[in-house]
Amino acid sequence: MWKYVGIIRQPEMLAETRVTLSNIQRDIEDIYTRGITADIVELRNLAQVAILIAEAAHGRKESIGAHYIETV
Numbered sequence: 722m723w724k725y726v727g728i729i730r731q732p733e734m735l736a737e738t739r740v741t742l743s744n745i746q747r748d749i750e751d752i753y754t755r756g757i758t759a760d761i762v763e764l765r766n767l768a769q770v771a772i773l774i775a776e777a778a779h780g781r782k783e784s785i786g787a788h789y790i791e792t793v
Contacts, residue, residue, distance in 0.1 A: 722738075722771055722774070725737065726771075726774060729791050730790050731790075731791050735775060746768045749764055749765050749768050750765070
């Protein structure tokens with residue numbers, strides 16, 4: 722998240738991060754269905770927040786505040 726969805730962002734890296742996070746979320750859901758623990762619930766919640774942040778960052782097309790969109 723820090724490297725690809727940090728202060729300086731590149732659209733390509735944001736898209737790649739969204740795919741990676743979706744794969745991670747799928748893996749977490751597989752584990753979650755086998756047995757619920759506090760750690761798994763926390764991990765599931767963290768993954769969901771990461772996905773929401775990456776989606777919001779990907780949706781913002783302009784540089785604003787402290788965040789900068791770098792186009793190569």
